[in-house]
Amino acid sequence: MELSGAQILVQSLQDEGVEYIFGYPGGAVLHLYDALFQQEGVKHILVRHEQGATHAADGYARATGKPGVVLVTSGPGATNAVTGIATAYMDSIPMVVISGQVPSPVIGSDAFQEVDMVGITRPCVKHNFLVKDVTKLAETVKKAFYVATTGRPGPVVVDIPKDITDPKIKVPYKYPKKVVMRSYNPVTAVSKNQVKKAVELLLNAKKPMIYSGGGVVLGEASQELTAFSQLLGFPVTNTLMGLGAYPANDKQFVGMLGMHGTYEANMAMHESDVIIAIGARFDDRVTGKLDEFCPYAKIIHIDIDPASIAKTVKVDVPIVGEVKQVLALMIELIAEHKGKVNKKALEAWWLQISQWQAIDCLQYDRDSMLIKPQFVIEQLYEVTKGDAYVTSDVGQHQMWAAQYYRFSKPRRWINSGGLGTMGFGLPAAIGVKLAFPDAHVACVTGEASIQMCIQELSTALQYKTPIKIINLNNRYMGMVRQWQEFTYESRYSHSYMDTIPEFVQLAEAYGHVGMRVDQPDEVRPALEKAFAMTDRTVFLDVITDRTENVYPMIEAGKAHNDMKLRVATGTSTDRELA
Amino acid sequence: MRHIISILIENESGALSRVAGLFSARGYNIESLTVAPTEDPSLSRMTLVTSGNANVVDQITKQLNKLIDVVKLVDLVEASHIERELMMVKVKADEQSRNEIRSLADIFRGKIIDVTNKTYIIEITGTSEKLDAFVATLNPDHIVEVVRSGATGICRGDHGLHV
Numbered sequence: 121m122e123l124s125g126a127q128i129l130v131q132s133l134q135d136e137g138v139e140y141i142f143g144y145p146g147g148a149v150l151h152l153y154d155a156l157f158q159q160e161g162v163k164h165i166l167v168r169h170e171q172g173a174t175h176a177a178d179g180y181a182r183a184t185g186k187p188g189v190v191l192v193t194s195g196p197g198a199t200n201a202v203t204g205i206a207t208a209y210m211d212s213i214p215m216v217v218i219s220g221q222v223p224s225p226v227i228g229s230d231a232f233q234e235v236d237m238v239g240i241t242r243p244c245v246k247h248n249f250l251v252k253d254v255t256k257l258a259e260t261v262k263k264a265f266y267v268a269t270t271g272r273p274g275p276v277v278v279d280i281p282k283d284i285t286d287p288k289i290k291v292p293y294k295y296p297k298k299v300v301m302r303s304y305n306p307v308t309a310v311s312k313n314q315v316k317k318a319v320e321l322l323l324n325a326k327k328p329m330i331y332s333g334g335g336v337v338l339g340e341a342s343q344e345l346t347a348f349s350q351l352l353g354f355p356v357t358n359t360l361m362g363l364g365a366y367p368a369n370d371k372q373f374v375g376m377l378g379m380h381g382t383y384e385a386n387m388a389m390h391e392s393d394v395i396i397a398i399g400a401r402f403d404d405r406v407t408g409k410l411d412e413f414c415p416y417a418k419i420i421h422i423d424i425d426p427a428s429i430a431k432t433v434k435v436d437v438p439i440v441g442e443v444k445q446v447l448a449l450m451i452e453l454i455a456e457h458k459g460k461v462n463k464k465a466l467e468a469w470w471l472q473i474s475q476w477q478a479i480d481c482l483q484y485d486r487d488s489m490l491i492k493p494q495f496v497i498e499q500l501y502e503v504t505k506g507d508a509y510v511t512s513d514v515g516q517h518q519m520w521a522a523q524y525y526r527f528s529k530p531r532r533w534i535n536s537g538g539l540g541t542m543g544f545g546l547p548a549a550i551g552v553k554l555a556f557p558d559a560h561v562a563c564v565t566g567e568a569s570i571q572m573c574i575q576e577l578s579t580a581l582q583y584k585t586p587i588k589i590i591n592l593n594n595r596y597m598g599m600v601r602q603w604q605e606f607t608y609e610s611r612y613s614h615s616y617m618d619t620i621p622e623f624v625q626l627a628e629a630y631g632h633v634g635m636r637v638d639q640p641d642e643v644r645p646a647l648e649k650a651f652a653m654t655d656r657t658v659f660l661d662v663i664t665d666r667t668e669n670v671y672p673m674i675e676a677g678k679a680h681n682d683m684k685l686r687v688a689t690g691t692s693t694d695r696e697l698a
Numbered sequence: 699m700r701h702i703i704s705i706l707i708e709n710e711s712g713a714l715s716r717v718a719g720l721f722s723a724r725g726y727n728i729e730s731l732t733v734a735p736t737e738d739p740s741l742s743r744m745t746l747v748t749s750g751n752a753n754v755v756d757q758i759t760k761q762l763n764k765l766i767d768v769v770k771l772v773d774l775v776e777a778s779h780i781e782r783e784l785m786m787v788k789v790k791a792d793e794q795s796r797n798e799i800r801s802l803a804d805i806f807r808g809k810i811i812d813v814t815n816k817t818y819i820i821e822i823t824g825t826s827e828k829l830d831a832f833v834a835t836l837n838p839d840h841i842v843e844v845v846r847s848g849a850t851g852i853c854r855g856d857h858g859l860h861v
């Protein structure tokens with residue numbers, strides 16, 4: 121079969137099983153768009169901004185586990201995609217981004233819409249390619265998918281000069297079934313010896329903790345994690361990225377850890393004598409002050425990326441491998457082992473933990489006259505029966521969604537953790553809804569974040585992706601305001617906007633349903649009404665208590681046992697509205 | 699501590715910038731970096747001299763290994779090895795200093811490879827330390843320019859770094 125470069129690209133995507141490609145056209149990719157026009161296998165989703173394309177592809181990838189695919193033009197199209205690429209990179213999300221490039225002969229001449237995409241994205245991709253020869257195009261696409269989806273996943277950019285896709289130049293096409301790259305061999309073999317050492321430590325632990333992260337979600341090892349944890353009866357805490365990998369309603373779950381984690385999770389980490397980190401990377405939001413991180417613990421660390429191990433925290437038993445495989449082996453070795461967990465010590469440990477739990481660190485004023493954001497999330501949880509896909513933006517609302525929506529399945533909680541990209545939530549929700557048209561998809565956002573990719577409301581209409589946007593409108597960049605309250609004596613420097621759009625009208629202008637909610641007792645009915653409109657995108661503008669803060673909090677540079685807790689406020693002592 | 703990391707890397711355009719970019723992005727220092735193709739033109743051999751404590755160097759090697767284009771690497775200082783660097787120094791060589799410079803070059807087993815009535819170019823190979831020592835013996839006022847290749851190295855014994 122002889123095909124042009126443009127046809128080869130499109131055919132390769134089909135052969136790779138790509139369902140959706142999120143993109144935006146321009147000069148350098150016109151040949152590609154013409155080839156897309158003449159086929160039906162790959163569905164193109166036209167976004168309104170290239171950042172939206174990357175986040176939508178990313179949301180699709182997080183929800184399905186399949187790589188997200190993006191197509192952008194050269195120059196500004198490519199640079200607009202960079203934020204989304206970096207977002208995917210930081211959270212290890214598989215993504216393939218095809219960018220157009222100026223024709224090969226003029227590369228380097230500051231040609232119209234030329235930008236060195238390979239150079240610009242180098243620090244925020246797993247790998248990137250510049251295609252120099254049309255006969256290598258199919259193989260390069262195959263490599264891109266292979267690299268993006270294996271080992272520690274990540275985004276891969278394929279930059280394609282316009283002449284490579286020239287419809288007049290046809291070459292034989294065959295999509296490789298397999299690629300071998302001598303320089304890239306994602307680890308597979310697990311050291312049984314290391315796993316044995318870990319089992320010894322675990323069985324002798326008196327105050328054990330299971331600290332699991334995004335790697336469990338990425339590695340589809342939620343079942344193994346649950347079986348492993350329940351076999352041992354140890355307390356489980358999740359990172360922000362790991363939520364849902366262990367069912368939040370299970371009695372062994374002590375909540376999220378870290379900066380806005382629960383009191384019990386952080387105290388238990390601090391006091392623990394054996395910690396097993398599973399697909400988690402000891403991020404600074406999690407560890408707090410490094411010198412005082414888990415001072416009494418021996419640490420076991422399972423990670424597919426050797427570079428994640430001992431990057432910031434020294435570990436006693438490193439295990440390089442796929443979580444799924446390692447946990448399965450661990451379960452096997454524990455079952456075979458003569459020793460048993462120290463029941464007595466474990467009982468004492470759980471008693472201690474229950475005392476920390478009794479502090480009820482997630483309490484808030486349920487009798488407030490104002491809408492409490494936490495209440496909205498709790499209601500969202502109930503109305504969706506805890507089974508929705510929830511995307512979020514970045515800020516206080518993100519933390520409340522993480523704390524109060526008790527995720528019980530992996531891939532349901534979709535947020536930007538590592539880069540913390542405002543603007544992620546809405547396009548990501550579109551990507552999720554395309555993947556799961558029958559599921560409830562909610563986007564929890566804030567009035568500042570939503571404005572960063574608000575234009576994608578138009579995409580949501582065009583492709584009929586009925587999502588529910590829950591805008592926790594506190595008329596502040598709440599997260600910024602909170603830090604300013606705590607550390608800058610409430611000097612609220614540029615953390616609010618004097619002009620906030622009328623979101624209901626804005627949603628309507630985009631062809632959706634807008635609803636404003638400003639009384640606590642309207643929250644539940646409004647949510648029910650919104651989710652009942654299964655074929656409409658609904659924008660719920662929820663006017664919340666603007667002075668509410670996220671608690672508990674470990675302030676920057678503090679240790680796990682030094683948390684700021686909510687001071688019990690009694691009833692309805694809503695602070696003066698600033 | 700000083701480390702000499704020897705890297706076998708795909709001879710692709712941009713491979714060098716991936717390594718250099720990694721070092722600047724992560725704040726690792728590079729003392730020197732040399733690169734050239736090997737007998738197999740699809741592979742380049744790169745030698746990178748860096749310094750840092752054990753943790754830093756551990757991260758450096760892990761991060762380098764993570765680069766998709768890197769095929770293999772070895773930290774030469776972990777075992778017995780030979781290190782060489784090439785230097786060319788152009789020095790002012792007038793009537794009075796000529797002899798002295800020539801005998802200095804002899805002591806360091808240097809070769810005079812270019813002569814004008816005012817200057818010499820001396821070529822010396824050796825460890826970076828030896829080259830430093832030679833430069834230190836020269837009168838700074840006599841030095842016109844110093845060109846160094848950066849260190850390269852190879853491990854002793856039977857084994858080698860190859861695919």
Ligand SMILES: Cc1cc2nc3c(=O)[nH]c(=O)nc-3n(C[C@H](O)[C@H](O)[C@H](O)COP(=O)(O)OP(=O)(O)OC[C@H]3O[C@@H](n4cnc5c(N)ncnc54)[C@H](O)[C@@H]3O)c2cc1C
Pocket residue numbers: 210211212271272273332333334335336338339340358359360361362376377378379380381398399400401402403405406422423424425428441442443444514515518536537538539540541599
């Ligand atoms: C406003 C804000 C506040 C935040 N507050 C908190 C907080 O309080 N608590 C918190 O936890 N986070 C918080 N974060 C998120 C934080 O920044 C990090 O993104 C997060 O902690 C990282 O999660 P993780 O350790 O699970 O790693 P991830 O980024 O999910 O990385 C996954 C790890 O698993 C490994 N891995 C991947 N696949 C596999 C596999 N198949 N097998 C084995 N290993 C694998 C990877 O190599 C990597 O090391 C916050 C973010 C924001 C924006």
Ligand SMILES: Cc1ncc(C[n+]2csc(CCOP(=O)(O)OP(=O)(O)O)c2C)c(N)n1
Pocket residue numbers: 513514515516517518540541542543565566567568569570592594596597598599600
């Ligand atoms: C693109 C981007 N710019 C700036 C920030 C810094 N930042 C983090 S949270 C936040 C405020 C978010 O405000 P809003 O969306 O209203 O959420 P709230 O905290 O009020 O719930 C800002 C500006 C960011 N994370 N991303």
Ligand SMILES: [Mg+2]
Pocket residue numbers: 515566567568592593594595596597598
């Ligand atoms: Mg806000």
